[in-house]
Amino acid sequence: MRKHYDVIIVGGGVIGSSIAYFLRRHTPYTVLVLERNKIGSEASSAAAGMLGAQAEIHEAGPFYEMARQSRQLFSGLGQELKEISGVDMEWVDKGLLKTAKDGCEAERLKDLAAFHRANGEPAEWMDAEELREKEPNASTELAGALFLPKDGQVNAPKLTQAYAQAAVKLGADFMEYTEAANFEFAQMGTGVQTSAGTFYGEKLVLASGVWTGRLAAQTGLHMPVFPVKGECLSLNFMEPVITSSIISEDCYLVPKQGGRLVIGATMRSGTYDRKVTAEAVGQLLEGAIRVVPGIRDGEWEKAWSGFRPQTPDGLPYMGKHPRHPNIYFAAGHFRNGILLSPITGQWMTELICGRKEEQSLVEFAPDRFVLEQMKG
Template sequence: MTGQESSWAGGGIVSPLYPWRYSPAVTALAHWSQDFYPQLGEQLLAETGVDPEVHVTGLYWLDLDDEAEALAWARREGRPLSVVGIDEAYRSVPVLGPGFSHAVYMAEVANVRNPRLTRALREALLRMPNVTLREHCAVQGFLREGERVVGVRTADGELRADRVVVAAGAWSGELLAGLGIELPVEPVKGQMILFKCAEDFLPSMVLAKGRYAIPRRDGHILVGSTLEHVGFDKTPTEEALVSLRASAIELLPALAEAEVVKQWAGLRPGSPEGIPYIGPVPGFDGLWLNCGHYRNGLVLAPASCRLLADLLLGREPIIDPAPYAPAGRGSL
């Protein structure tokens, strides 16, 4: 089913968790996408009737060890990140737990309800006359004619195409191994828990010690996430539940009285430095990649798709495509 893996499972923050810790390649994609998301949400709602709920709440980072680096990055990139007094942070987020001593805040950060976003995107695709969506149709390998990739073998037979794009998330490396391509994209498990509170319980997203709380418009609060290298295992664990609940209560003590509505796990497509592979694969004419977004798939997605489309169609690319080109990265 479309959009049921990491796109569904993530928190939906329209920003890298610590954007100043990433390379300029990730930053370039993130900035383009962040500016694009509000109009994307409006367009999808108008076309499909499904609201992705692009929810601008701002984000507080608490007790950062690298606050100076964060502020230097913000000045360099022109992003509205600033120091706020801790008293001001507690006034803005009264439910915040005690003991935090300093905070930085970015006002324009949004979150999106990613299961609704993927549902809206699916509906939009189904309405396009030139798109055929094949679900529950596993790809078993590639079709080749000489050095050219001309399609895929599936459980339902062969599908041929002028160009084949691999955008298989955490499974991309495994799929490409069938061609002898060693792509360093591997599954990295992340677990989340969900609480239900009053709609006005948490006015902003908050992040401390690598864990975050994200408010939805209807009062649901997401808390995440773990970082586990356990292969393709997506089983939620009691250990993660205990850890995430403890982090939730440290951030927002009132959650001690709230019921955990749901716990789940997803598999991120881990890649070196979190820089995705976007572009043609050398030595395999007709084969293209758009994968390996690691922890930032949702925030990087609009720019990644636009960049890939620009390259496929021979248009002027929105940003320099060189950092994402598969050629020269790893064994490619």
């Protein structure tokens, strides 16, 4: 196997795999992806796959613009990836509902609808009757819901698989169970020391999710990333119990193919404990049944957990290392890694190729917390 590449990507989740795909799709660069586990086995496989550009982001600014641009890319991406990889990411474009349990929540969601409409995005308030016309199994106790017709969903594990397999078909190399242990800076490029030997890249991209902060520290950069554990479960139904993804104050419900329903997710900061607790399962089921009572008839499938990569300000890191200009970062996407994967792959490819100015990503700069550390 070759030891020198134009670009080495450390991290084979949805972000790293997307970057590999876009690099091979749009450049002649040779690409190697190093993954410490199995491709897409961490947060990328745990995600429910919602594309909540409007459901998740409630403030105007660069992050809101990024999310909306990324959501738009999915309309053509699914067919493109399927043609190359043979994998269907199961894109569903039926909108998303944010439910209100009382008048107070209803007013807040009506304000959110006004915000989105003021920014040129569709958002419709549905009263209780209109909600049950759309979703007949919704609880009669709900006050209504905000309908966001552009927010869809995908099958998150299949999206990651599609990126990775398409990248391989286009010539990228992937190595699983190969952890980046250390880095060396040599004339022939940046060396990545692994159990399989040292690989050299003209450019290095660190995209290892919640573990990226540790890797950044090995390059001398303070770039805090911390885990937010999410526990989820899934049920099976003979017939789909809902057709739209639903978010309430207590949980989210995402219908999948074949009558499967994903219910999530808890938020537990600062832990790497993978276990799913009985308490978490109970809370999720209780919250889901309050929204859709018929969920109590679902057949248990499984439960799992994952670690979302969070940053202090909630914005991802994208850009160059301040002292090593051939090292790049793409991490910290928190709950929006699936949604932001295509725009991250596109922008990082443009940045690596010199077609995108670093200043255009200043809000996401990897060194934005360095001064704070010095003051501390």
